[in-house]
Amino acid sequence: MPKRTQNQPKQISSAAEVIVYIAERLKLARSIKHMTLESVAGRLGITRKQLQNYESAQSNISVVRLWELANVLDTEPGFFLEGLKNSSKQFISNENLEFIHLFSRIRDTRIKQALLGILREI
Numbered sequence: 001m002p003k004r005t006q007n008q009p010k011q012i013s014s015a016a017e018v019i020v021y022i023a024e025r026l027k028l029a030r031s032i033k034h035m036t037l038e039s040v041a042g043r044l045g046i047t048r049k050q051l052q053n054y055e056s057a058q059s060n061i062s063v064v065r066l067w068e069l070a071n072v073l074d075t076e077p078g079f080f081l082e083g084l085k086n087s088s089k090q091f092i093s094n095e096n097l098e099f100i101h102l103f104s105r106i107r108d109t110r111i112k113q114a115l116l117g118i119l120r121e122i
Contacts, residue, residue, distance in 0.1 A: 016057075018084070022066070023057035025080045028094060029073045030055070032101045043072045 030040055041051040044065075053059035054069075061069070070077040106112050 019060055020057040021084060022061060022080045023055050025082070026061070026069060027055040028097070029069075029075055029079060032094075032097050033073055035073070040069075040072055044068055 030037075037048045037051050041048045044051070050059065054061050066080055067077050070079065103112070103115070106115070
């Protein structure tokens, strides 16, 4: 079977696989934001263990909780489903997400504009 590239949709054949995929995306989003389990759980009003259960796919995440997680992690709720077959949003690679996160941390607008200029020239 050919290997799936980053920009190809992930084929899902069961609800359990969706839970695992969302758990992986949750952990990715939290790590990109450099947030601890404790800080995210505290902002949600849940225990660290419950969040850990979400990230390890031991607990299913409700739609409302997914929306709350998106708010805490400053992302769109659809982020957790991006890359799944039939998802309406375009898949964003982990490298692109990291770039966006790092770029957003730059406070000096001159540096941001200079970087944008360099990228436009490439």
